[in-house]
Amino acid sequence: MTHLIIFLFFGALCLAGAVNLLVQRHPINSALSLVVVMGSLAVEYLLLGAEFVAAVQVIVYAGAVMVLFVFVIMLLNAGEEVRTKGSRVAMLFGIPGMLVGSALVGWVLIERTGSQTVAAGALPGAPRTIGWLLFHNFLLPFEVTSILVLIAIMGAVVLASHPDTDSGKKKS
Amino acid sequence: MAQTIPQGVEYVRILPEIVLSLFGMVIMVLDPLVDERSTQKLLGLIALIGSVAAIAATLYQSQFPGLGFWGMVKVDGFSTFFHILVTAIAAVVILSSFEYMQVQQIRAGEYYGLILFGAVGMCLMSSAVELVLIFIALETSSISTYVLAGFRRRAAISSEASLKYFLLGSFATAFFLYGVALMFGATGSTSISVIAQALRLSPVPVLAYAGIAFMFVGLGFKVAAAPFHVWTPDVYEGAPAPVVGFMSTAPKAAAFAVLLRVMFESNAPGRLWLIWVAAALSMTLGNVGALVQQNVKRLLAYSSIAHAGYLLVAFAALANNGIPAAMFYTASYAAMNVGAFAVVSHLAGAGERYVTLDDYAGLGRRSPLLAATLTIFLLSLIGIPMTGGFFAKFYVFSAALQANLVGLTIIGVLNSAVGAYYYLRIIVVMYMREAREEVPAIPVSPALGAALGISVAATLYLGLLPGRVLEYASRSAAELLH
Amino acid sequence: MVPISYYLVLSGILFACGVTGFLIKRNIISIFMSIELMLNGVNLSFVAFAAQWHALSGQIFVFFVMVVAAAEAAVGLAIIIAVYRTRETLNIDQVDLLKL
Numbered sequence: 135m136t137h138l139i140i141f142l143f144f145g146a147l148c149l150a151g152a153v154n155l156l157v158q159r160h161p162i163n164s165a166l167s168l169v170v171v172m173g174s175l176a177v178e179y180l181l182l183g184a185e186f187v188a189a190v191q192v193i194v195y196a197g198a199v200m201v202l203f204v205f206v207i208m209l210l211n212a213g214e215e216v217r218t219k220g221s222r223v224a225m226l227f228g229i230p231g232m233l234v235g236s237a238l239v240g241w242v243l244i245e246r247t248g249s250q251t252v253a254a255g256a257l258p259g260a261p262r263t264i265g266w267l268l269f270h271n272f273l274l275p276f277e278v279t280s281i282l283v284l285i286a287i288m289g290a291v292v293l294a295s296h297p298d299t300d301s302g303k304k305k306s
Numbered sequence: 307m308a309q310t311i312p313q314g315v316e317y318v319r320i321l322p323e324i325v326l327s328l329f330g331m332v333i334m335v336l337d338p339l340v341d342e343r344s345t346q347k348l349l350g351l352i353a354l355i356g357s358v359a360a361i362a363a364t365l366y367q368s369q370f371p372g373l374g375f376w377g378m379v380k381v382d383g384f385s386t387f388f389h390i391l392v393t394a395i396a397a398v399v400i401l402s403s404f405e406y407m408q409v410q411q412i413r414a415g416e417y418y419g420l421i422l423f424g425a426v427g428m429c430l431m432s433s434a435v436e437l438v439l440i441f442i443a444l445e446t447s448s449i450s451t452y453v454l455a456g457f458r459r460r461a462a463i464s465s466e467a468s469l470k471y472f473l474l475g476s477f478a479t480a481f482f483l484y485g486v487a488l489m490f491g492a493t494g495s496t497s498i499s500v501i502a503q504a505l506r507l508s509p510v511p512v513l514a515y516a517g518i519a520f521m522f523v524g525l526g527f528k529v530a531a532a533p534f535h536v537w538t539p540d541v542y543e544g545a546p547a548p549v550v551g552f553m554s555t556a557p558k559a560a561a562f563a564v565l566l567r568v569m570f571e572s573n574a575p576g577r578l579w580l581i582w583v584a585a586a587l588s589m590t591l592g593n594v595g596a597l598v599q600q601n602v603k604r605l606l607a608y609s610s611i612a613h614a615g616y617l618l619v620a621f622a623a624l625a626n627n628g629i630p631a632a633m634f635y636t637a638s639y640a641a642m643n644v645g646a647f648a649v650v651s652h653l654a655g656a657g658e659r660y661v662t663l664d665d666y667a668g669l670g671r672r673s674p675l676l677a678a679t680l681t682i683f684l685l686s687l688i689g690i691p692m693t694g695g696f697f698a699k700f701y702v703f704s705a706a707l708q709a710n711l712v713g714l715t716i717i718g719v720l721n722s723a724v725g726a727y728y729y730l731r732i733i734v735v736m737y738m739r740e741a742r743e744e745v746p747a748i749p750v751s752p753a754l755g756a757a758l759g760i761s762v763a764a765t766l767y768l769g770l771l772p773g774r775v776l777e778y779a780s781r782s783a784a785e786l787l788h
Numbered sequence: 789m790v791p792i793s794y795y796l797v798l799s800g801i802l803f804a805c806g807v808t809g810f811l812i813k814r815n816i817i818s819i820f821m822s823i824e825l826m827l828n829g830v831n832l833s834f835v836a837f838a839a840q841w842h843a844l845s846g847q848i849f850v851f852f853v854m855v856v857a858a859a860e861a862a863v864g865l866a867i868i869i870a871v872y873r874t875r876e877t878l879n880i881d882q883v884d885l886l887k888l
Contacts, residue, residue: 148798155805175831184835184839216814279852286859286863287862293863
């Protein structure tokens with residue numbers, strides 16, 4: 135019972151954050167709502183027994199990644215967004231399509247999984263087992279992520295540096 | 307007894323990727339050390355050696371087929387085919403970039419590194435048999451192409467192209483991931499062979515249908531198939547021309563490889579109507595859109611949407627004919643499109659000023675050889691006999707007919723006729739119209755000449771002697787299915 | 789005891805919110821945040837399915853999604869800075885040199 139109450143409370147918090155992200159006009163408010171979503175999701179992960187995922191969610195996602203967002207919002211001094219007409223086509227086809235799609239998926243999810251329940255901490259995702267899997271069965275993807283991160287670093291350096299550092303002006 | 311470290315032969319199964327990453331890292335380290343002037347040539351040369359070494363590594367690797375890294379990668383005829391295709395495209399694009407980078411005055415160290423690292427992802431996409439690895443490889447290839455698209459940093463349209471590509475690409479990635487999650491929910495595994503076993507049992511869970519649909523949306527974005535093609539013309543117009551040659555062929559070929567694996571090897575349910583609609587829409591929207599374009603890069607972008615449609619026709623066909631047809635098509639499309647964009651990148655000039663049809667007027671007189679080369683590529687894109695494009699279309703449509711897809715074949719053939727119009731328009735402009743203003747003619751550099759020579763040779767080879775490649779493709783398709 | 793489908797529906801709603809945000813938001817950074825919201829929805833369904841199947845590979849997948857999201861954030865924000873430098877705007881409707 136307490137399990138259900140905790141789920142409902144943080145689920146509602148999570149949804150409130152998501153809706154607030156959509157409604158808020160200032161990007162900084164949206165960013166903070168996203169932090170709320172991520173924080174409450176971490177609690178849901180704990181309920182599902184994924185302790186390590188929950189910890190990483192708070193430290194890496196809500197912590198590091200969101201700090202990056204807030205930093206860029208501040209750096210570019212982003213103001214309130216102006217609600218323009220936008221891409222009408224996207225609104226016209228996108229939103230009905232999204233509604234139909236999500237209704238369909240929702241139906242499939244309920245239909246398929248039925249009323250199968252899960253106790254709190256059903257699948258212990260302790261760091262020890264996670265680490266074993268990560269460096270054993272998933273060793274190759276893990277190593278490939280290092281290439282991915284390398285690309286991200288190179289890309290960020292290339293794109294964010296000033297264009298005038300091109301063509302020999304740097305080493306004058 | 308579970309082994310704790312991979313055995314020696316397993317490293318051979320990722321040897322091309324190791325070679326590419328090593329060369330990429332060497333470029334990264336050397337980039338700040340070498341002198342600015344020699345940077346271009348030296349780093350480009352290292353990248354070229356790296357991609358050629360990767361081709362050699364692939365050939366060596368093909369002697370050791372099998373699974374590696376606890377069922378993560380699988381070396382077979384199929385993966386070898388796409389490894390060679392991707393690394394060859396990278397090599398030709400690097401060759402055609404030397405001159406472009408000099409003309410545009412872009413510091414190119416990271417450029418070559420990103421091409422090599424991107425090629426790592428694309429190679430892995432074709433050999434990965436685990437959705438985790440497929441996802442990481444897909445992202446490796448995508449993120450490097452997002453950055454490459456924005457490489458002309460002084461041009462506002464280049465960063466805009468990069469932004470559009472990035473936003474829509476990440477959006478598509480999220481869809482692909484949701485599909486993977488649903489597939490995992492339906493079968494309880496992320497390994498393609500386990501998924502295939504689970505899906506062979508009837509009844510197929512409804513969740514798997516939803517999963518396949520979402521994954522198809524994500525991959526459809528990556529291969530620019532309609533209705534997920536809206537980004538293509540904008541991104542191709544804004545991105546640097548050699549990069550467009552790269553990203554319209556290599557990541558696409560890799561994404562098609564993933565589609566082939568996911569759709570056929572995992573025995574995916576309900577794929578037919580999904581692909582039918584996407585193929586018909588892509589062919590029609592691509593060809594109709596191309597009719598009115600004045601910018602050559604935009605025109606070729608719409609043409610690439612149409613070609614993605616022809617390729618999807620092969621997916622709708624039966625597996626044993628469709629897979630070799632699709633493989634042949636990716637190879638011949640890569641040959642002609644890389645070549646066409648190499649010509650475009652040469653003619654573009656500083657700041658990419660000369661990219662409209664009017665700038666191509668009188669090219670037949672100004673530089674007859676270049677015009678003749680472009681004509682070969684365009685004829686191949688139409689599908690004229692003696693070029694690779696002809697047999698590509700021929701195999702695809704005959705595979706479709708064997709699967710009784712008469713409607714789709716008729717749509718395809720009609721579209722090919724429409725497509726002939728706008729390709730011929732470029733040829734007519736080149737030979738029949740006088741240049742209105744003086745467009746400076748830059749002599750073709752030896753590296754670009756080599757790139758064009760390779761593309762022409764590949765296009766003609768596939769058009770005159772398609773037997774060996776097709777036979778190889780059929781054999782590896784049979785391997786894939788059993 | 790909470791049914792698995794509750795978690796899945798929550799994740800579906802989060803994903804749909806992300807899609808809606810992608811379509812209606814006009815600020816580039818907010819659009820990007822909507823994509824992050826979609827990824828969070830996906831992560832929740834991975835963890836829920838992992839609990840249902842007792843397969844830890846679902847939880848492993850979440851780590852990879854997080855790494856990719858971080859890498860995408862680094863590149864994406866750099867692209868946004870590059871666009872801002874040339875256009876001095878963050879409104880997607882004003883980034884319109886290329887006609888859509």
